[in-house]
Amino acid sequence: xxxxxxxxxxxxxxxxxxxxxxxxxxxxxxxxxxxxxxxxxxxxxxxxxxxxxxxxxxxxxxxxxxxxxxxxxxxxxxxxxxxxxxxxxxxxxxxxxxxxxxxxxxxxxxxxxxxxxxxxxxxxxxxxxxxxxxxxxxxxxxxxxxxxxxxxxxxxxxxxxx
Amino acid sequence: xxxxxxxxxxxxxxxxxxxxxxxxxxxxxxxxxxxxxxxxxxxxxxxxxxxxxxxxxxxxxxxxxxxxxxxxxxxxxxxxxxxxxxxxxxxxxxxxxxxxxxxxxxxxxxxxxxxxxxxxxxxxxxxxxxxxxxxxxxxxxxxxxxxxxxxxxxxxxxxxxxxxxxxxxxxxxxxxxxxxxxxxxxxxxxxxxxxxxxxxxxxxxxxxxxxxxxxxxxxxxxxxxxxxxxxxxxxxxxxxxxxxxxxxxxxxxxxxxxxxxxxxxxxxxxxxxxxxxxxxxxxxxxxxxxxxxxxxxxxxxxxxxxxxxxxxxxxxxxxxxxxxxxxxxxxxxxxxxxxxxxxxxxxxxxxxxxxxxxxxxxxxxxxxxxxxxxxxxxxxx
Numbered sequence: 001x002x003x004x005x006x007x008x009x010x011x012x013x014x015x016x017x018x019x020x021x022x023x024x025x026x027x028x029x030x031x032x033x034x035x036x037x038x039x040x041x042x043x044x045x046x047x048x049x050x051x052x053x054x055x056x057x058x059x060x061x062x063x064x065x066x067x068x069x070x071x072x073x074x075x076x077x078x079x080x081x082x083x084x085x086x087x088x089x090x091x092x093x094x095x096x097x098x099x100x101x102x103x104x105x106x107x108x109x110x111x112x113x114x115x116x117x118x119x120x121x122x123x124x125x126x127x128x129x130x131x132x133x134x135x136x137x138x139x140x141x142x143x144x145x146x147x148x149x150x151x152x153x154x155x156x157x158x159x160x161x162x
Numbered sequence: 163x164x165x166x167x168x169x170x171x172x173x174x175x176x177x178x179x180x181x182x183x184x185x186x187x188x189x190x191x192x193x194x195x196x197x198x199x200x201x202x203x204x205x206x207x208x209x210x211x212x213x214x215x216x217x218x219x220x221x222x223x224x225x226x227x228x229x230x231x232x233x234x235x236x237x238x239x240x241x242x243x244x245x246x247x248x249x250x251x252x253x254x255x256x257x258x259x260x261x262x263x264x265x266x267x268x269x270x271x272x273x274x275x276x277x278x279x280x281x282x283x284x285x286x287x288x289x290x291x292x293x294x295x296x297x298x299x300x301x302x303x304x305x306x307x308x309x310x311x312x313x314x315x316x317x318x319x320x321x322x323x324x325x326x327x328x329x330x331x332x333x334x335x336x337x338x339x340x341x342x343x344x345x346x347x348x349x350x351x352x353x354x355x356x357x358x359x360x361x362x363x364x365x366x367x368x369x370x371x372x373x374x375x376x377x378x379x380x381x382x383x384x385x386x387x388x389x390x391x392x393x394x395x396x397x398x399x400x401x402x403x404x405x406x407x408x409x410x411x412x413x414x415x416x417x418x419x420x421x422x423x424x425x426x427x428x429x430x431x432x433x434x435x436x437x438x439x440x441x442x443x444x445x446x447x448x449x450x451x452x453x454x455x456x457x458x459x460x461x462x463x464x465x466x467x468x469x470x471x472x473x474x475x476x477x478x479x480x481x482x483x484x485x486x487x488x489x490x491x492x493x494x495x496x497x498x499x500x501x502x503x504x505x506x507x508x509x510x511x512x513x514x515x516x517x518x519x520x521x522x523x524x525x526x527x528x529x530x531x532x533x534x535x536x537x538x539x540x541x542x543x
Contacts, residue, residue, distance in 0.1 A: 001453070009453070024464050025457035153203075159505055160183040160196035162286045162335075 003028050007036055008046075012146075015049035052145045063116050063137065064093075064109045067124070068102040070132040079103070082129050091119045102134070113137065174290045178511040185496065186505045193534040195522045196505040198335065200399035200480070202454075204436060205447035208398060211439035212432045220431060226423040227415075228256025228407070229434050235441040236407055244367065244377045246390065252412040255419055256429045256437075260365045260393045260406035261287060263418070264329075267361055267389050267408060268295035270417040272327065279325040281312045283336055283483075283509060283516035285363070288329045300325055303515030309474050310339035310483070314352040323356040333366035333375070333478025336512045336521035338459075340478035343376040350381045360388045365406070368397035368448050371456045372477040379409070386411055394433070396479070397448050398440040403433035455480050458524040458531055465535045469542060480525040483509070486518050487542060495520060502537040 001009070006026045010017055023030045040046040055062040071082050079097055086106060087095050094107035106124070110116040117135075125133050142149055186192060203209070227233060233250035240246040248254055257263040268291050272278060278292040279300045292299040302320045304310045312330055322328060330349070332341045341349075353360050360378060367375040379388040393406025408418060462482045466473040473484035488494040491508040499505050507523075509516030524531055 010457070021461075024461050027460050155201065157197050157199060157201070158183065159186045159192060159194040160179060160507060161198040162177065162179050162511070 003032070004036055004040070007033065008040070011037075011046070011049070052147045054141070054144075054149050056141075056149070061111060062109060063111065063113050064107065065116050065120070065135050065137045067106045067108060067120060067136070068132075068134040069104040069106055069124070069130055071103045071129045072131055073129070077129055082127070085127060086124065089119070089123060091116070091123075102132075170294065170296075174293050177286050179286060179507060182495065182505075182507060182511065186499060189499065189503060192499065192503040192505050193526070193530050193537070194505040195524070195526060195531070195534055196507045197523050197525055199401040199525060200396060200451065201525045201527060202399040202451055204394075204398055204400045204403070205440060205444040207443055207447075208400070208436040208440040212403075212436040215432055215435035220435065222431065224256075224428045224431050224434055226428055227254065227419055228429055229438070232256055232434050232438050232441075233407075235438050236409075239441045240377075240390075240392070240409065244375065245380045246377055246409065248409045249412070253409060253415055255408045255415050255422065256434065257393075257406050257408060257422065258426055258429050259395065259404040260363060260391045262422070262426060262429075263391050263393075263406050263408040264288070264361065264363065265291050265294070266418040266421050267391075267410075267414070268292055268297065268327075269421055270414060271359060272297035276327065277325040278327040278329060279317070279320070279322040279358070280513075281328070281330045282514070283310075283512035283519075284329070285331055285335050286512065288331075289513070292329075297327070301513060301515065302328075303513075304337075304339070306474055306485075310334060310337040311341050311345050312349050313345070314348050317349070317352050322352075322358070325356075325358060327359045327361060328353060329361045329363070330378075331363040331365075333364075333370050334481075335366065335479055336481055336507070336509065336516060337474075337483040337519075338476025338479050338481040339474075339483075340370050340372065340375070342373055343381075346376055346378045347381055350378055350384050353387060354383050358387070360384065361391065362388055363391045365391065365393050366396050366479040367392060369452060369455060369480060370478045371452070371459060375478075389414060394437050394440060397451075398437075398444060399451065400433065400436065400440070403430070403436060405429055405433040405437050455524065458526075458528060461528070461531065462522060462524050462535065465539075469539050471542075480523055482522045482524065483516075483519050484522060486520050489518065491516075491518055491520055498538065498541055502541045504534045504537050504541075 003026055010022055019030050019033050022033045083095055086092060091108050091110055092106055093109050096105050098105050108116055120135055233254040236254050237248050237250045272295040274296045276297045277300050278297045279302050280288045282301045282303045289299040302316055302322050304312055362378050364377055377390055379385050379390045389408055389410040391408055395401040466484050471484045473482055476482045486494045495506050495508040507521040509519030
């Protein structure tokens, strides 16, 4: 694994590692770490750094839904054009073009079910190219972005062993 | 009446690590860098295979030598990874951990008063194993200046030329030393010249960070005089499943199996299913664990350097072996435990050659590891 891939792997594991920590773990100079990250950001490979939140532990409600979208295309309108329009809404956290029974899979987040429902029915469904929406509300999250939400396991190893 | 333990057992002192374990157990909230096993769990697909075998009611004995499917997977694996060719039917024996395999090998080949040279510092079982088998252990201390590798010079200097057997372990517990092909070739030449049988414990073979692991058995003229030991504990984080194996020429494997069939019958069945899955489909899990250990290794080595603690650049297993900041490594380890709640193991637990050193295990999550090193630094100042 070259140092660029090593850095990407480390940042994907924990984007809050400091430059000094990254340098130590990847066996690089701190300057080289900064430079590589700057390059990755400049070329658009590194698009952002976000926290993985388990809302269950907090008193604030978060409602999320995945929505299947079917669309019709015409000579002037491509998938990309439609995607640009939908992706602009801040409520949309993820938007992907899919193979199979529907065209786009959209993830939406809001403070309440009525807010999310309103957004889908009033903002997304009326877009002329969209022919059908099927909404699935998330009931429980067990793992997000590679992180399990269960209780962490106790270290039950002997404290000293040969 | 009282039951008297045999003289043979009385001749072997209890493990030096035991006393330290008891000290550490008395204290709450310690961070232990004294653990000789992975902090990961076995890959889920391997655990799942074990569970599935239980659901299917696979709870009977296996063949004495282990399930043939497992022996075939082992043969395929060591061929692919280490260029070792062993016949699954005749030359592979699945055992209850490497510990059993080593015990079998010593009992199978050591005659009374045979001398068994043991490269030191070493895992705690080798010398007692030699004594239990009726042999005479001979310590061959490796040196910090040689990065704790074994050299023909130290072998000669300590009289190993007259020994019958040599026990070695690279990547090494406790030092974290590894040996390159060239360094092993020099030891192989010595073994051939002086007609030594080599018992090579390679249980940390998947954890070599600076170069590919070489098995001494793959060097010219060594296969017929070497027994290779390996297992699933370290590479696949399966210490508690107790599964290892020995590879060797048919005659010695037959001899080992004779003891094994009378004393153990067969290695436990459930772990054998986990092991088959591990060998066939868990390369990526091993690579991921190796990456994690390697990052921690760099953290530990660079932090010791910052602290001015002399530590040779350990390149394997999951141990660093710094020089003890105090002359008395036991006193240092005890004080570090009492004052900062950080457990490390004094080098003396691994034989006299470990004196003045500490074994620091980085089989601990990065957060705890960093905290423990910070406390180590506080303690020094």
